[in-house]
Structures are given as C-alpha cells and as structure tokens.
Amino acid sequence: MRIAVVSDIHSNLEALEAVLADLQGRRPDCVICLGDFVGYGPDPNACIDVLAPRLRAAVVGNHDVAAIGARSIDNFNLLAQEAIIWTQRTLVNGARTYLTALPQRADLEGLLIVHASPRQPVDEYILEVREARAAFAADPFRIAVVGHTHQPAVFVELNHRVSAQGLLPEVALRLEENRRYIINVGSVGQPRDGDPRAAYAIIDTTELVATLYRVSYPIEETQRKMEAAGLPGPLIERLAFGR
Numbered sequence: 001m002r003i004a005v006v007s008d009i010h011s012n013l014e015a016l017e018a019v020l021a022d023l024q025g026r027r028p029d030c031v032i033c034l035g036d037f038v039g040y041g042p043d044p045n046a047c048i049d050v051l052a053p054r055l056r057a058a059v060v061g062n063h064d065v066a067a068i069g070a071r072s073i074d075n076f077n078l079l080a081q082e083a084i085i086w087t088q089r090t091l092v093n094g095a096r097t098y099l100t101a102l103p104q105r106a107d108l109e110g111l112l113i114v115h116a117s118p119r120q121p122v123d124e125y126i127l128e129v130r131e132a133r134a135a136f137a138a139d140p141f142r143i144a145v146v147g148h149t150h151q152p153a154v155f156v157e158l159n160h161r162v163s164a165q166g167l168l169p170e171v172a173l174r175l176e177e178n179r180r181y182i183i184n185v186g187s188v189g190q191p192r193d194g195d196p197r198a199a200y201a202i203i204d205t206t207e208l209v210a211t212l213y214r215v216s217y218p219i220e221e222t223q224r225k226m227e228a229a230g231l232p233g234p235l236i237e238r239l240a241f242g243r
C-alpha cells in the first residue's frame with residue numbers, strides 16, 4: 001500500500017492545498033496525518049475541513065492538544081503561546097470536536113503512527129541518535145512515522161546500533177527487511193530545515209520504499225493572512241526562510 005504521510009500542517013491552508021494537489025498526481029492509496037493540524041498559522045478551521053475527510057488515519061499533536069484547552073500552554077515559547085491563544089479563540093465547535101477525538105497513536109499496514117516519538121507519542125523531540133535509540137528501545141515497532149521537529153530525517157536500527165540518515169527529496173529510501181526505522185516526514189505548514197517548501201512523504205509498505213517530496217506554495221499569501229489575523233511577526237517571517 002502506498003501511504004501519503006503529512007504532518008505539522010499548523011493552520012497553513014496554502015501549503016496544505018499545494019501538498020494535496022501534488023500528492024493527488026502521485027496517486028497514493030491513502031493519506032494519513034501525524035498531527036499538529038493547528039497552531040502558528042491563520043486557517044485552523046479550513047485546514048481541518050479540507051484535510052480530515054481525506055484521511056485514513058490521524059493522531060493528535062502537542063499544538064492540537066493545547067488548542068482544545070486540554071493542557072496548559074506553559075511549556076510552549078511565548079510566540080507559540082500567543083498563536084495557541086488565538087487558535088483557541090478561532091476554532092469552531094466542529095473542529096474542536098475533531099481534534100478532541102484524535103488518538104495519540106495508530107497503526108496502519110505495519111506502520112506505527114505518532115506525532116512525536118514512539119516513546120512519548122505527543123511530546124518528545126527525536127533530533128539525535130541518542131533520542132532515537134531510546135525510542136527504538138521503548139517500543140517493538142518496525143517502522144514508525146513521526147513529525148514534530150519539522151525536520152525530515154531517518155533513524156535506522158540494525159543489530160541494536162542506531163544511526164541517522166538523510167532523507168532527500170525524491171530520492172527513494174529502500175527499507176531493508178532486517179532493519180527498524182523512524183521516519184520523520186517534515187512539516188507541511190512550517191518547515192524548519194532551511195527549505196521553506198512544504199514537505200510530505202509517500203511510504204510504500206509493499207515495495208518497502210520511502211520517498212520525501214517538497215512542494216512550493218504561495219508563502220506571501222499565508223503571511224498576508226497571518227498579518228491580518230494579528231499573529232506574531234517572527235512566526236510570519238520564519239515561513240520565508242524555512243526556519
């Protein structure tokens with residue numbers, strides 16, 4: 001099965017629509033979302049309206065949990081807090097109900113689906129081999145897909161050794177039978193790896209291949225909407241740099 005994996009939309013409708021148009025052309029069998037539908041961006045309700053009906057599976061992200069008021073926002077930086085408070089005020093009931101019902105983890109075709117990490121599904125950042133090693137040890141999954149860091153990456157475990165590998169756009173990564181993988185698909189709506197284009201991946205669970213894709217979108221349009229919504233300036237500017 002060819003599964004398109006999107007993550008960290010963050011209320012960026014222009015990025016989401018560009019990704020959905022791009023993946024349409026690649027004809028995946030289904031689409032799944034790794035959470036953080038909302039937070040940071042100007043279109044939380046529209047992103048849920050557009051994406052939710054297309055999803056075979058989805059899990060909740062830390063910004064989603066905060067946006068529905070299910071946890072304190074103290075752990076977020078001040079800019080993120082400001083955006084979460086704006087999102088809390090803006091979310092309509094249907095969108096809030098949708099986010100409230102999302103699970104923390106899901107499984108599809110042998111993929112473990114979480115927002116952040118198999119060890120702590122909603123919150124843990126896997127940026128380095130050390131954190132990946134702990135995640136491999138905490139759960140017997142073979143292939144996990146994650147987001148949360150907004151940086152595409154792959155961690156591989158072979159004979160209890162863990163290494164990091166790059167995940168370059170449109171370079172097929174073969175998933176070897178005797179290895180375990182944590183695949184970070186990057187972010188649709190707020191990339192932080194220096195490439196401002198939206199990111200998503202397609203994972204072929206039959207052929208055992210993972211491929212990352214990057215898609216340009218009209219960033220200035222999203223920035224204009226953020227300005228009109230009164231969202232914090234640094235969150236508006238960072239979209240242009242992918243940081």
Ligand code: ZN
Pocket residue numbers: 008010036061063148149150
């Ligand atoms: Zn996020």
